[in-house]
Every structure is written in C-alpha cells, then in structure tokens.
Amino acid sequence: MLGLAGVVVALLAWHLVAMTSSGAAIISPLQTWTALMDAFATPAFWKSVGMTLVVAGQGFGLAIAVGVPTGILIGWSRLLGHATRVPLEFLKPIPPIVIMPSVILILGPTQDMAVFLIFYGCVMPIIYQTATGVKEVDPVAVETGRSYGMGRAEILYRIVFPSASAFIGTALRIAMPTALIVAVVAGLLGGGPGLGRDIFLAMSAGQYDYLYALVVVLGFLGLAVQFVEHRIEGRMLHWHTSYRTGV
Amino acid sequence: VNSSKLISRPLLVAIEVIVPVALVAFWWMASANSSNAYFPPLENIVGRFHALWIFEHFSTDILPSVGNLLLGFVMAAVMGVVFGTIFALITPLRDLFYPLVNFYRAIPIVAVIPLFVALLGFGNEVRLLTIVLAAMPPTLIATLDGLRAIDPQVKEVSLVYRFTQAERLTRIYLPAAAPQIFSGLQVSLQFSFIVMIASEMLGASQGIGAMTLLAQQTFSSADMWAGVLLLGIIGFLANLALGAVRNRVLAWYDGAKQSALSY
Numbered sequence: 001m002l003g004l005a006g007v008v009v010a011l012l013a014w015h016l017v018a019m020t021s022s023g024a025a026i027i028s029p030l031q032t033w034t035a036l037m038d039a040f041a042t043p044a045f046w047k048s049v050g051m052t053l054v055v056a057g058q059g060f061g062l063a064i065a066v067g068v069p070t071g072i073l074i075g076w077s078r079l080l081g082h083a084t085r086v087p088l089e090f091l092k093p094i095p096p097i098v099i100m101p102s103v104i105l106i107l108g109p110t111q112d113m114a115v116f117l118i119f120y121g122c123v124m125p126i127i128y129q130t131a132t133g134v135k136e137v138d139p140v141a142v143e144t145g146r147s148y149g150m151g152r153a154e155i156l157y158r159i160v161f162p163s164a165s166a167f168i169g170t171a172l173r174i175a176m177p178t179a180l181i182v183a184v185v186a187g188l189l190g191g192g193p194g195l196g197r198d199i200f201l202a203m204s205a206g207q208y209d210y211l212y213a214l215v216v217v218l219g220f221l222g223l224a225v226q227f228v229e230h231r232i233e234g235r236m237l238h239w240h241t242s243y244r245t246g247v
Numbered sequence: 248v249n250s251s252k253l254i255s256r257p258l259l260v261a262i263e264v265i266v267p268v269a270l271v272a273f274w275w276m277a278s279a280n281s282s283n284a285y286f287p288p289l290e291n292i293v294g295r296f297h298a299l300w301i302f303e304h305f306s307t308d309i310l311p312s313v314g315n316l317l318l319g320f321v322m323a324a325v326m327g328v329v330f331g332t333i334f335a336l337i338t339p340l341r342d343l344f345y346p347l348v349n350f351y352r353a354i355p356i357v358a359v360i361p362l363f364v365a366l367l368g369f370g371n372e373v374r375l376l377t378i379v380l381a382a383m384p385p386t387l388i389a390t391l392d393g394l395r396a397i398d399p400q401v402k403e404v405s406l407v408y409r410f411t412q413a414e415r416l417t418r419i420y421l422p423a424a425a426p427q428i429f430s431g432l433q434v435s436l437q438f439s440f441i442v443m444i445a446s447e448m449l450g451a452s453q454g455i456g457a458m459t460l461l462a463q464q465t466f467s468s469a470d471m472w473a474g475v476l477l478l479g480i481i482g483f484l485a486n487l488a489l490g491a492v493r494n495r496v497l498a499w500y501d502g503a504k505q506s507a508l509s510y
Contacts, residue, residue, distance in 0.1 A: 023366075215358050218354050
C-alpha cells in the first residue's frame with residue numbers, strides 16, 4: 001500500500017519538476033504516457049520489442065546449450081578444471097561491452113553481432129556457477145552411485161546434474177537479466193536491431209518523449225524477465241530446500 | 248568428486264601455467280603473417296598498445312576513464328550502503344521506496360544513459376553521475392537484504408549486552424551483513440565499469456571507450472584491439488583489487504566458515 005503511495009509521490013514529483021523547468025529534453029509523465037500509447041499503436045515498435053526478446057533469447061539459449069555441459073566437464077575433470085582456470089578467471093570480470101568493438105568490426109552491426117555478445121555475457125556466469133556446483137557435489141552420493149553399479153554417464157546425469165542444479169539455477173538467474181542488458185547495449189552502442197537502437201535513434205533525433213517511453217518499456221521488460229526467472233527457477237527447483245514451502 | 252585422481256598436483260599446477268602461455272603463443276604465431284584486416288598480428292597490437300597507452304594517452308584518456316570508474320564506484324558503494332542501511336532500519340521508508348527502486352533496477356542500466364545525456368549533455372560530470380546512479384542499486388539491495396537476514400537472536404543478544412544503537416550498527420549488524428554487501432559491491436563494480444565504457448562510447452570525445460570505438464569505426468584494427476586489451480586489463484585489475492579488499496575485510500568470516508566446515 002505504502003509502495004503505491006511511493007509511486008504516486010514519485011510521479012507527482014516528476015510532474016512538478018517537468019512543469020517548473022524548461023528544456024526540450026524535459027518530458028512530463030503525461031507526455032511520456034502519450035508517447036507510450038502512440039508507440040503501442042505502431043507495428044514498428046512491436047517489431048523492435050519482438051526483436052529484442054528474440055535476440056536475447058537466442059544468445060541466452062546458446063549460452064545454456066554451451067555453458068552447462070562445459071561447466072559440468074570443467075567441474076568434473078580436474079585436468080580440464082586446471083587447464084581452463086586462468087583463461088576463465090581472466091575473462092570472467094570482462095563484460096561483453098569490452099569486446100563489442102571487435103565483434104562489430106568482424107560481424108557488423110547485425111543480429112549475429114548482438115546474439116554473440118549476449119552469448120558471451122551469459123555463458124561466463126553459467127560455466128562458472130555450473131562448475132562450482134559440480135565441485136560441491138557430495139562425494140558420498142557419487143560413491144553410493146558407484147556401488148549401485150551406475151556407469152559414469154549415469155552418475156553425471158542422475159547424481160551430479162541434479163545436485164548441481166541449484167547452482168545452475170543461480171547461473172540462469174544471473175544470466176537472464178544480463179541477456180536483456182546486453183541486447184540493449186548491442187543495439188544502443190553497436191547498432192544491432194531492437195529497442196536499444198531505437199533509443200539511440202530517438203536520442204539522436206531529439207524525440208525525447210519517445211526516448212522516455214522506451215526507457216519505461218525497458219523497465220517493464222526487465223520486471224517481466226525477473227518474474228519469469230523466479231517462476232522457472234521455482235518450478236525447476238521446487239524440491240530444493242531453499243524453495244520448499246511449508247516444511 | 249573427480250575422475251582423474253591419478254594426476255599429481257605439481258602436474259596440474261604446471262598445466263594451469265602452461266595453457267595460458269600456450270594460448271598467447273599460439274595467438275602470436277598464428278597471427279604473425281596475418282594480412283586479415285580484422286585480425287592483425289599480435290606483434291602489431293602490442294606495438295600499438297605501447298605507442299598509444301604507454302604513455303601518450305595516459306593523462307588525456309586513461310586517467311579520466313579510470314578516475315571516473317574509481318570515483319563513481321566509491322560514491323555508489325558508500326551511497327548504496329548508507330541508503331540500504333536507512334531502508335533496513337526504517338521500515339516505512341523501505342515500503343515507500345522499495346517498488347520504485349525495484350522498477351529502476353529492472354531498467355537495463357545502459358538504457359538510462361541516453362536519458363541523462365539528453366537532460367544534462369555530454370560533460371564529464373554527467374558520466375560520473377551516470378556511473379553512480381547505475382552502480383548504486385545492487386549494493387543498496389544487497390545491504391538491505393543482508394541486514395534483514397541477520398539472525399534475530401543476534402539482535403536480541405546485542406540488546407541484552409546494552410550496546411548503543413550506533414555500536415550495534417557498526418560493530419554487529421554491518422559486519423554480519425558484510426558478506427552479502429560485498430557480493431553487491433562486486434556487481435556494482437561491474438556496472439560502474441560497463442557504464443564508464445558505455446558513456447564514453449555514446450558521444451564522448453575522450454576516454455578509452457571513445458578511442459576504442461573510434462578506432463573500430465575507422466577500421467584501425469590494431470588500435471582497436473589495443474583498446475580492447477587495455478579495457479580487459481582494467482576490468483580484470485579492478486575486480487582483483489576489490490577481491491583483495493574483500494578477503495582482507497572478511498578474513499574473519501572465511502576463517503569461521505572454514506572451521507565450521509572442518510567439524
């Protein structure tokens with residue numbers, strides 16, 4: 001209830017500031033609302049929203065497909081773990097925006113460029129978290145599996161993977177907002193298709209009301225991603241202690 | 248848990264050292280006679296790195312960039328901890344602002360940069376302000392969550408011992424929340440770094456990000472790779488420095504965790 005009051009107060013404050021100051025870039029909440037409604041009526045806007053989600057989804061999906069198996073291998077094999085440690089530790093704190101100029105140079109301002117950057121941004125935390133999860137698997141569980149005559153593949157699939165899934169869940173939770181952020185970065189600074197590029201165009205063209213509307217839209221998209229991420233995680237890990245209710 | 252217990256420890260350490268060296272050597276040799284415009288010889292990149300950054304553009308581009316990064320991050324960190332603490336202690340304030348903070352946090356951080364640029368222009372202060380505002384929420388939320396997650400018994404004990412409010416906060420509550428605050432700081436640092444580069448790429452004329460993007464747009468690929476390399480090194484070192492601070496401040500926590508595990 002109080003939260004709603006906070007939103008109302010913020011909107012009123014924004015309105016007052018917009019009313020009392022002058023400047024082309026100062027847009028009131030009502031103007032933003034009008035721009036938002038106008039955008040909703042144009043197919044191009046929806047195409048951009050769709051494109052942003054598609055690009056983010058493609059990069060994210062690719063990152064899962066590559067990152068989870070890679071993480072399991074790196075966590076499972078000491079040899080691979082040590083061989084990849086230094087390169088991974090070096091790349092981990094390096095965000096996609098750093099390599100963006102080189103990726104634009106090679107792939108151009110395209111959808112592929114955006115997908116690759118999102119892939120890179122998401123795959124690092126996924127590999128890292130998955131490998132950590134595999135390393136933390138209870139050795140007794142693995143030995144038990146062995147004494148029940150499970151093969152190596154079966155142990156990986158039936159013991160290691162489920163035990164590490166809480167960590168993989170965390171990885172996906174970190175990676176989902178990253179996918180959206182990088183999709184916007186690739187559009188805004190790299191010229192890739194989607195809402196990011198629209199923001200850049202709105203800024204360059206001085207269409208400030210549309211710029212505000214786009215930022216608001218991205219806020220709601222971010223909230224939607226948070227919501228989906230919680231639902232998926234809750235569904236996948238309903239058996240895990242930190243998600244169980246009413247124990 | 249692992250399948251290769253037979254490999255000895257020294258061999259593993261040797262592999263850990265050899266692989267990165269081999270990768271760089273491979274890059275050097277494979278690119279040595281490269282005439283591919285996208286992948287110039289590593290030798291040229293290192294040469295350009297030396298010519299550009301040591302030290303011709305050091306004071307004009309590196310210093311402003313790194314200065315913004317450090318100052319912006321520190322301001323964001325302090326404000327994040329302060330506001331997080333205020334929200335944790337004063338429940339009505341938290342209820343009032345939490346949905347707003349949450350919405351603001353949901354906006355992909357770089358999307359707000361054009362808004363600030365449109366409102367305030369391209370000045371250096373704007374870049375700094377953008378870093379602070381983008382990097383604050385993760386620390387704020389981590390501080391809030393960390394303080395709220397403190398065991399109620401710890402609070403009761405601290406009351407029984409008659410600590411003053413200030414003492415409870417600085418000597419019990421904040422240290423107890425510190426592990427979580429540091430994970431928030433790590434994200435804040437990452438955001439500061441991203442926004443530092445992004446704000447330079449978006450129409451600034453100075454800074455490493457601006458220079459690197461300009462090199463890409465003019466197809467000076469060796470200059471561009473030199474910029475990417477420098478940015479990578481800065482990101483790596485910044486993270487390393489924060490990690491070192493964390494390990495020092497949280498030595499008691501890591502130690503306690505270790506001894507708890509060895510029971």
